[in-house]
Amino acid sequence: MNKKYAIECKSCEINCDRKKELCSYCLAQKIIRGKWKMLIIRHLKDGSVRFNELNRLIPTTPTTLSRQLKELENDGVIERISYNEVPPRVEYMLSPIGEEFKKVMDSIKQWGDFYINQL
């Protein structure tokens, strides 16, 4: 198991008897924590999207969007393809890991609906 992506779960190291299980949670939490990451993944669900297009869909600054995209890329959740064109064109899309995350998104949506119905 080489360190392709960074995974570290301090909590697990300290107190988890079922390391792998807890790591999954911390892993997901790490990805979900970023303010716009859920939204990014949601907007990439149906295919690749360009940077500015994404920025129109997500109400934050290019600075922040760029940072969050880079983090998602480093975590292996999305992929970035840069075409050598003028004007520049860059497309973002889900990686296999990101595709797999759609299932989590679906269960989150179900739970959210349940939550809203309780109000």
Added chain:
Amino acid sequence: MNKKYAIECKSCEINCDRKKELCSYCLAQKIIRGKWKMLIIRHLKDGSVRFNELNRLIPTTPTTLSRQLKELENDGVIERISYNEVPPRVEYMLSPIGEEFKKVMDSIKQWGDFYINQL
């Protein structure tokens, strides 16, 4: 739909065509964002736990743990029962909404396993 719990998703208001779907995501993100919340829910999965017991399982200070517990309670995810005893005894457990969240936890675990296998 009375405002029992606070829900507001600025992103949805601004740019979402499928409001309810996105709200679910933002909702979940808002609730899970706290550094220890996933871990709290994970440790309450199998039944109620007392404050100090929880604090032994989760490597943070009582101050922070208390804050996150209160937030989870306000968001309707967990419940707090205080027994009138000396010394004091307080138990935390999942609410119905919290129980429902276990499905999300399960899908997260599956995803985490998939993730780890990609390394």
Added chain:
DNA sequence: CAGAATCCAACGTGATACTG
């Protein structure tokens, strides 16, 4: 035991200006 109060440091996000 189960916390509350207070203060502080660190981190994440946003605003602004600029660029290949």
Added chain:
DNA sequence: CAGTATCACGTTGGATTCTG
């Protein structure tokens, strides 16, 4: 178009001390 650099700021979490 797709960013980067820099700075300012608010929110979060942690340390410490104290209490019913």
